[in-house]
């Protein structure tokens with residue numbers, strides 16, 4: 210049986226003391242993938258110290274040389290794509306097609322970051338003094354902590370590790386323990402690509418111990434986090450007194466607005482894909498459909514029929530469209546929210562139960578669920594569920610739709626279905642999300658395009674694209690005076 214360990218200073222190390230938890234396939238909990246050795250606080254200290262020691266030489270390595278190593282990592286990921294996709298599917302539960310899609314995005318991100326190593330430019334700025342030259346340089350922070358969730362176990366780590374390393378930082382990566390196998394494979398690939406020992410370390414461990422120790426270490430200068438809003442805000446608070454830089458991409462409650470003039474087939478299909486694809490376990494998943502009353506009956510009938518049509522099953526089977534929730538705790542959370550929806554008075558149109566039959570009872574499967582007549586004050590309209598559950602909210606017109614869409618603590622993604630140009634541009638102006646889509650699902654993104662949310666979803670600069678380097682670097686401003694004389698003027 211596989212054992213997943215931490216990777217510190219170029220070596221896989223047994224945790225001290227050894228404490229393990231099983232890594233379980235959520236589609237079949239009789240399939241124990243391996244044992245995860247949880248890093249102790251001492252192990253975490255060693256990982257940070259190794260990153261700290263490796264930093265000066267890595268920082269001095271020319272950025273394009275760092276970029277070549279990152280490009281090697283992209284090539285290795287491409288060569289091992291099927292192995293990585295199978296690992297994601299077995300451990301996280303998304304379908305093979307979804308896992309391959311995640312891999313494509315991750316490889317694209319890593320390739321893009323390799324190219325960025327040749328564009329780590331500053332600015333030259335005209336001075337107001339004669340014979341003076343001013344410019345900016347980008348400087349790495351030092352040791353960066355990359356703390357990631359389980360739902361995109363390759364892509365999210367890739368889009369943190371690659372830009373952090375290209376910028377000249379060293380990294381301590383902490384994946385979710387639920388996805389230790391994919392975290393292990395990714396770490397192996399980056400190191401095989403040619404990173405010197407200590408430049409990328411991985412600790413597998415709980416948030417409360419390993420994560421907390423990582424935040425406590427004075428050598429950690431920046432934290433890039435993706436996960437729930439609750440954890441992100443705790444992390445922000447934990448390191449604020451040390452002025453540690455924090456980037457946090459957190460929860461979502463993403464709305465689609467469905468207008469009467471839209472292509473209803475398109476709206477239904479995109480909403481269904483956004484709500485139920487990846488088992489609703491995407492941060493950008495559609496969880497609220499805000500529908501104008503005049504077409505609401507028809508929308509609800511069609512979306513429920515589409516929800517019932519999805520094939521649930523073993524995600525490694527090519528015919529499967531929806532896999533399980535990632536673990537027992539997430540599965541129970543989803544079922545708990547379905548009960549809350551019923552108790553709060555929403556109309557359950559379809560789903561609403563654990564899915565069984567054909568071996569589904571050995572995994573954490575929930576039927577795709579649609580609630581109608583959800584009101585904005587209900588908990589299923591306000592709180593992130595992170596499962597295959599869609600809430601339909603009926604509204605009278607566009608103004609009410611926008612007000613309801615924006616009546617949320619979250620602000621990650623959104624979408625509108627309409628063919629009216631004026632409505633589209635009013636929506637773009639008024640919707641309060643970091644990403645928005647027109648006539649397409651709330652999900653998806655491209656490697657070279659910034660990604661992230663506003664309100665309680667996002668903190669700090671955006672991830673991905675050139676914008677990602679803003680977080681991983683500090684600007685140094687340089688003034689060069691080549692007059693050879695004492696400065697005259699500009700004495701402020």
Ligand code: NAD
Pocket residue numbers: 356357358359360361383384385386414415416417419420421424435436437438439440441443444458459460461491492593595621661662666
């Ligand atoms: P989580 O917040 O439970 O955990 C995320 C990571 O933080 C894990 O590695 C965990 O071990 C670690 N952690 C937990 N407590 C910690 C602590 N006190 N100190 C340091 N680290 C700690 O989230 P999750 O359940 O793994 O992931 C699901 C969440 O992630 C959802 O809310 C989803 O919306 C969000 N998410 C957001 C985005 C985005 O870009 N906005 C992308 C993917 C997922």
